[in-house]
Amino acid sequence: MFRILAINPGSTSTKIALYEGKELIKSENLSHSREELKKYNKIIDQLDFRYEAIEKWLEENSFTSFHAIVGRGGLLRPMESGTYEVNDEMIKDLKIGVQGEHASNLGGLIAKKIADRFGVKAYIVDPVAVDEFEDIARISGMPEIPRRSLLHALNVKAVAHRVAKDLGKSLEEMNLIVAHLGGGISIVPIKKNKMVDVNNANEMGPFSPERTGGLPVGDLVKLAFSGKYDLATLKKKLTGEGGLVAYLNTNDAREVERRIKEGDKYAELIYNAMAYQIAKEIGAMATVLKGQVEKIVLTGGLSHSKYLTDKISEYISFIGEVLIYPGEDEMIALVEGVLRVLNNEEKAKIY
Ligand SMILES: Nc1ncnc2c1ncn2[C@@H]1O[C@H](COP(=O)(O)OP(=O)(O)O)[C@@H](O)[C@H]1O
Numbered sequence: 001m002f003r004i005l006a007i008n009p010g011s012t013s014t015k016i017a018l019y020e021g022k023e024l025i026k027s028e029n030l031s032h033s034r035e036e037l038k039k040y041n042k043i044i045d046q047l048d049f050r051y052e053a054i055e056k057w058l059e060e061n062s063f064t065s066f067h068a069i070v071g072r073g074g075l076l077r078p079m080e081s082g083t084y085e086v087n088d089e090m091i092k093d094l095k096i097g098v099q100g101e102h103a104s105n106l107g108g109l110i111a112k113k114i115a116d117r118f119g120v121k122a123y124i125v126d127p128v129a130v131d132e133f134e135d136i137a138r139i140s141g142m143p144e145i146p147r148r149s150l151l152h153a154l155n156v157k158a159v160a161h162r163v164a165k166d167l168g169k170s171l172e173e174m175n176l177i178v179a180h181l182g183g184g185i186s187i188v189p190i191k192k193n194k195m196v197d198v199n200n201a202n203e204m205g206p207f208s209p210e211r212t213g214g215l216p217v218g219d220l221v222k223l224a225f226s227g228k229y230d231l232a233t234l235k236k237k238l239t240g241e242g243g244l245v246a247y248l249n250t251n252d253a254r255e256v257e258r259r260i261k262e263g264d265k266y267a268e269l270i271y272n273a274m275a276y277q278i279a280k281e282i283g284a285m286a287t288v289l290k291g292q293v294e295k296i297v298l299t300g301g302l303s304h305s306k307y308l309t310d311k312i313s314e315y316i317s318f319i320g321e322v323l324i325y326p327g328e329d330e331m332i333a334l335v336e337g338v339l340r341v342l343n344n345e346e347k348a349k350i351y
Pocket residue numbers: 010011012013181182183184209251252253254255300301302303304305327328
C-alpha cells in the first residue's frame with residue numbers, strides 16, 4: 001500500500017495529511033492568523049515557517065516513511081490539468097512566482113524539500129495555474145494584459161466530479177457553476193467538464209477574506225503612483241491584506257459572524273457585501289453558460305457558513321438549484337492524482 005504525504009498551503013492555513021492508498025491515516029489543519037503571517041513580506045519568506053510546522057507534525061506523530069510527497073501546485077505557467085513531477089524548472093518558477101504570489105507556490109517547494117530528505121519523488125496535482133479557457137475569455141480590453149486562469153482547480157474539479165457522481169450523471173453532459181469560497185474565491189463556469197472561464201481568484205472578481213478582488217482601475221493606478229507603496233507592498237495589500245482583512249482586520253469569517261451576532265452593524269455590512277459580490281459574479285458566469293446552468297455548487301471553507309450561503313442563495317436561486325459542498329476535497333484529490341501515477345494508470349506530466 002502506498003504511503004503518501006499531502007501538503008496543502010492555503011492563504012489562511014496549511015493542511016497536512018498522511019494516506020495509505022486512499023485511506024486517511026491522520027490529518028491536521030494548521031490555521032494561520034493574520035498576526036502570524038503579517039511579518040512575512042513575500043510568500044517565499046513563509047517557506048521555513050510552514051516547513052518547520054510540518055516537520056514538527058511528522059516528528060510528533062513518528063511518521064518516517066513515505067512512497068511519495070504531494071503538494072498543492074502554485075502560480076506556475078498556464079498548464080493542462082494533471083499530475084506533475086516537481087522538477088528544477090518548476091522549483092525555479094515557484095520561487096520567483098512566475099504568475100504571482102500565493103501560498104500554493106510553497107506546496108511544490110515544501111514537497112520537494114521533504115521528498116529529498118526521504119529519498120522519494122515529489123508531485124503536484126491540478127495546480128492553480130490550470131488553464132482550460134475558451135479564447136474569448138482571455139480578452140480583457142487591453143492586449144498587454146490578458147485575462148488569466150488562476151483558480152482553485154484542484155477542489156473545483158474534485159467537487160464537480162463528486163456532484164456529477166451524486167446526480168448519477170457524467171460531467172461531459174452537464175453545465176455547472178462551481179464557486180470555491182475560501183481565503184480566495186474562484187467562480188467557475190464548467191461546460192462539459194472544461195473550466196471555460198473564472199474570475200481569477202488572486203486578482204479579480206469578488207473580494208474575499210484576504211483579497212481585494214477587482215478594483216476601480218483608475219483609482220488603483222493613482223494609488224500605485226502615489227509614492228506611498230513599492231511594488232511588493234502594494235501587491236501584498238491587494239492579495240493578503242484586502243477584503244475582510246482590510247475592513248475588519250481578520251481573515252476569519254467565524255470571527256466576523258461572532259461580531260455580527262453581537263450587533264456589529266459595520267461587520268454585517270461588509271460581510272453582506274462579500275455575499276453580494278459573490279452572487280453577482282455567479283450571475284455573470286451564468287451568462288457565460290447562456291443560462292444553461294444545471295446546478296450551482298458552493299464549496300470551500302466559507303461554505304460551512306449557513307449565514308453566507310443563505311445570503312448568496314437569496315440572490316442566485318432564480319438561476320438554478322444551489323448545492324452546498326462545504327470544505328474541500330483537495331487532500332484526497334492530491335493523493336488520488338499521485339496514486340494514478342504510482343499505479344501506472346497515468347504518466348506524470350513534465351513541466
Ligand atoms: N464553519 C465555518 N463558518 C464560517 N466560515 C468558516 C468556517 N470554517 C472555515 N471558515 C472560513 O473559511 C475561510 C478559509 O477557507 P479555506 O477553504 O479553508 O481557505 P484556504 O484553503 O484558502 O486557506 C476562512 O475565512 C475561515 O474563517
